[in-house]
Amino acid sequence: MLSSLLLLIAAPAAATGPVRPPITLAPADIEVAISAPLRAETLRGVTMPDVPRRFRFQCLVDPVAGTLVQCRDLPPDVSPYRTLDAFFGAVRPWDDAAPNWRQVALDRIAGIRLKRGTPLLTTRGPGAISVLVEETISADDVAGPTAASDAVALAATDLVYDKPPTVELIRSFYPQAALRTGTRARVVSRCVVQDDSRLFCRDPHLDPPDQYMTPAERRAFEQASVQLISAFKLRPTAADGSAIAGRAVDLGVSWVLP
Secondary structure, three states: OEEOOOOOOOOOOOOOOEEOOOEEOOHHHEEEOOOHHHHHHHOOOOOOOOOOEEEEEEEEEEOOOOEEEEEEEOOOOOOOOOEHHHHHOOOOOOOOOOHHHHHHHHHHHOOOEEOOOOHHHHOOOOOEOEEEEEEEEOHHHHOOOOOOOOOOOEOHHHOOEEEOOOHHHHHHOOOHHHHHHOOOEEEEEEEEEOOOOOEEEEEEEEOOOOOOOOHHHHHHHHHHHHHHHHOOEEOOEOOOOOEOOOOEEEEEEEEOOO
16 A cells, blocks of 8 residues: 655746747656556546547646646647747647547546656756657557466565655655645555566556545546556565466555645
8 A cells, every 4th residue: 555745746837938849758758658557547438439549749847746737739730839828828629529539648648757867857947848749549558467367366465566666756646636625535456467567457446435526536546546556566476475477466555645
C-alpha cells in the first residue's frame, strides 16, 4: 500500500508572452511513459474505434510537477502556437462521431512524467516550454496479460521491489482536482506480473466505495493508480524465493494528504 504526499504545484504561467518552438517529446525525456495498463483503462466503457485514431497536441511543460498540461489540439495542417495568447485562445475542435476519443488521448498524456534533469525541466529563460505529443487510439489497446491458470496468487506483502518509485514521483500522480478539494481515496486493482517484472493492472475500483465522489474524480483516481503501479519494478522472485511472472496479486493504493 502506498501513501502519496502533497503535490507541489507550480505557479500558473502568465496568459501572455511567447511560447518557444515546440520540441517533439523523446523517450530520453520521459521517466514514466504511457503504459499499456493505462491505455487499456482509459478505454474501459468507451466505444472502440473501427480504425486507429491519431491525435496530435501541443502541451505546456510544468517544470515543478514534471507533467504536460494545458494540451491543445494541433492537426498536421496547423502550425504550432507561438504565443500564449494564441495557445489559450485556441478553440477545441469537436468530433461529433466520437467526442470521447480525444479525452481518452488527453487522459493518457496526463499519465506522462518527465525525467528529472531533462532540459525540458531545467531550461530557464523567456518563453513557455512546449512539446508535441501524438497518441493513437486503437481497439488493440485493451489487450493485456492474464494470470496463468495454475499460478498461485500472490499477496501484496510477497512482492519485493527492485527499484521503488521516489516520493516525488508518487505525489506527482495525485489527481490535481482531488488535491484542490482535499479528496482522499483507496483504489484496489487486480494485477498480473509480466515477464519483465512489471505489473499490468485492471479493474481499479474504490475500496470502500464513495457515493459522494463524482465519476470524473473516480476515473482520475483509478487511472492514476494503474499508471503509478506500472512504474514499479519488481524483483523476479517473491519474498519466499518463488518466481512471480504470470501470477496475480491484488494491490491497493491509498491516496492521502499529509
